[in-house]
Amino acid sequence: MEALTIYLRKINIYHTSPCFAEAGKIRVKARLSDDISEIMPYLNRVVKNANYNEHAPNLTMFKEFRMITLEPENLILIKALNDTDARQVLDWLKDLINETAERKTEIEPLYASKKRPHPLQLYTWLPRINCKQCGEKSCLAFAALLSVGQQSLDRCLPLFTDDYQEQKTVMIDLVDALGHDISNYIDGGV
């Protein structure tokens, strides 16, 4: 189904380079065919892990481990796996922006910037027993990697036992805000 009014027609990649953030991945710069400033506060509302800065303006968000920084007519995508992956993400983003624009009247724009959970905040809610079952040296190390998307919450096995039910609920909310996929955790747990 073609949308009636297309808000953003095209995202054109104009630069590709190796990613500084992570070896083996790529960083892509692209131009947007249309100015999306007006849609940013709406995206900020619908994308859980989005963070909007009204003054710049810009909006950062995550697609799994990949990070996207949107400006009114430009974007930077980092940590894409390869060219195909980058283009798939940009196709997804274009659809997301167009769908958001189409549903604009139903969405309450959000101008405030949301805070990304700090690694220490994540740490507070972990079991903090340094049992190393997650493969990391300590709960703190695990929290740090979690906050940058390089660990997955379900690797902390103790958290998913009956002893840590309350902590688990809070942690799921926190990683949700970080943009992790939490569908595995809410459908009855791991």
Next chain:
Amino acid sequence: MAVYFDNAATSYPKPEAVYNAVEYFQRQVGVNPGRGTYQKSREADGIIFDTRSALASLFKISDCSRIVFTSNVTESINLALKGYLIKGSHVITTAMEHNAVWRPLKVLEQGGDITLSLLKCPSGMAFNPEELPELIKKNTALVVINHASNVTGTIMPIEKVGKICRAHNIPLLVDAAQTAGVYPVDVQVMHIDLLAFTGHKALLGPAGTGGLYICEGIDLMPLKEGGTGSESLLEMQPAHLPDRFEAGTLNAPGIAGLGAGVKYILEQGVEKIRQHEIDLTEYALLKLKQFPDIVIYGPQDAPSRTGVISFNFTNIAPEEVTYMFDEVYDIMARSGLHCAPQAHRAIETVELNGTVRISFGVFNTQAEIDFLISALEDLANA
């Protein structure tokens, strides 16, 4: 009038958009995708991506990075078989396979790497999927099936096979050389784990294009290692698709043309193309059946087959028929074994030197079939 009835070998002509896309790529883009950081190279990347995502829409594949380009279905099948099968595996296939499946399987079997079991296709009819569970062994690693025979056009019951394979947790590799582009293929509904296709037949692309869809969760060893334009420092082949299986310079002009072919199919609608094929096949079958001296092989009704018809005169050799077609009528059709001796064993035509095969494409017309029939009438009365 020249009539082309060899679309099962390769489709001809192609939609105008295909010629234009190849020419545009060669003249206006002309550079390698995935290698550079300059504008034209990114345009090339974009064209490759568009073809990949058009193919994904056609086959209902949700993640287009799971489609890797190859030079034809033969390479796709070799990659799937040699990249997946390990020593000691048992493989189930059919008695109607093209040499593209048959030969690599036979080489693996003769090397002592695998054992084979066959689903029988008596008289070129589709095998009975209920016989599949009886062939499954503890070490059955793969089921390999052509979606439709290139000799008789017989359409195989892929969806039923897919269900059985899923229930037994055995991956299914489908050779869709004869169906991709002309018959609806849905990897989800059909439970296809590995879909091998070629670009130059009903997908309407140029020769030298093809691909393999690799379902998530299936890990293959690459057939070849080399440059991918990504992760160059890595000494091993990159782990991520599609780069893992696309070492070496891609056939970018061909892929550009293939993209135009697939977009043409998506615009027309594969159901509409299939209906056109059924209409032509039904008409041709009806007319051919009026010849008392002609034997038609395989299913006798159009919906059970693609637009491929193999037949023989009881009293004229197939190569003589196609010779006359060519010399006198300018009709292009093929006689012989069509690279599928197995299928000819099934219909018992090896001793006859095969069959006469006519195969329709999206641009064939009923008038062309009438012309063929008048040629056959001349031959029958000679």
